Amino acid sequence: MNTNATINTSPIAAASSESTPLTLVVGGTGKTGRRVAARLSAAGLPVRLGSRSAQIPFSWDESSTWTAALAGVQQAYVTYYPDIAFPDAAQRLADFAALARRSGLQRLVLLSGRGEPEAQAAEQLVMSSGVDTTVLRCSLFAQNFSEHFLLEPVLDGVIALPAGEVAEPIIDADDIADVAVAALTRPGFAGRVLELTGPRLMTFHEVAAEISASCGRPITYIPVSTSEYVEAAIAAGLPSEEAEPLAELFAHIFDGHNASLADGVAAALGRPASDFRDYAAAAAATGVWDVSALTGSAS
Secondary structure, eight states: OOOOOOOSSSSSOOOOOOOOOEEEEEETTTTTHHHHHHHHHTOOOOEEEEEEEEESSOTBBBBHHHHHHHTTTTTTOOOSOTTTTTTTHHHHHHHHHHHHHHHHOOOEEEEEEEHHHHHHHHHHHHHHHEEEEEEEEEEOOOTTHHHSTTTTHHHHHHEEETTTTOOOOOHHHHHHHHHHHHHHHHHSSOOOOOEESSOOOOOHHHHHHHHHHHSSOOOEEEOOOOOHHHHHHHTTTTOHHHHHHHEEEEEEETTTTTTTTTOOHHHHHOOOOOOHHHHHHHHHHHHTTOOOHHHOOOO
C-alpha cells in the first residue's frame, strides 16, 4: 500500500459535467466534518450532513437512521463519535460500510487515529467492505484547544492532561479537511492510508507557550495522572462513560509512540502541513481565547 506518492496540488477537483456525486458527511457539524462540508459546498458539490440534528437525522447509536442518510449518496466522509478507538466502533463502522456498499456508495474517506490499534482494526473492516476507501490517520487536532474539550482549560489558563512530557505532531483540522476533499474529488486515493501530522513535534509546555504568545496572557500546562484527569472531567460535566475511555485513550496516545512526523499532507496536497503557530495566531484573532470579552470586562 503506497502511502507517500504525491497526487495533486489542489484539494478540489472540478465537478463532472455528466455526474455530480452527492456526498454524505457523517459528523457534518464536527471539527473536520463541517470544514469538509463547507469546502465541498463552496465548490458547488452537493452535500448531505449526517448528524442527529440534520434534515435526515443520522446517529451511530441508531442504525435505523443509516439507510435514509445513505439514500442516493455516492460518496461519504465518515467520522465516528465519540472516537474510532472506542468500544463498539469497529463493529458499527463495519455494519455501516456493508450497508453503504449495498446502497451504492462508491467512495469513502474515513477519519482515523494515528497509532491506535483499535482504530486500525476498524479501518480494516471498512476497507474490506468493498467500497473504495481512503483512511486518514491523524494526530492530535490543533482545534481541540479552541473548539472542543481543551478550550475551557485554555480560558482558565491551565491545560491539565495525562500527557507527561511527550511531544506530539499536532495537526490543523483545516489540513485534514483539505486532504479529505482531495480524496473525495480526485482519483488516485482509493485503498490508501495517509498519516497526517503537523510539521514539528511539540510538548504541551510548548503548546501552552505558543497559545500564550498569541492570546497575550499566560497559559500553563500541568501533567496529571489519568485518574486525576477523569475526576476533573467528570466534575466539569463529562459523563463517566466518556471520561474514562477518553482518559484511557489519552494514556495510550500520549505514551510517546506518536512522536514522529509523517508526510501525508504534502503527499496529498503538494504543500507542507500548517504550523501550530499559524493556527494559534488565527484562533486568537477570532477572540475565542479573549477572557475579557467573555466576562464583559475591559482588557
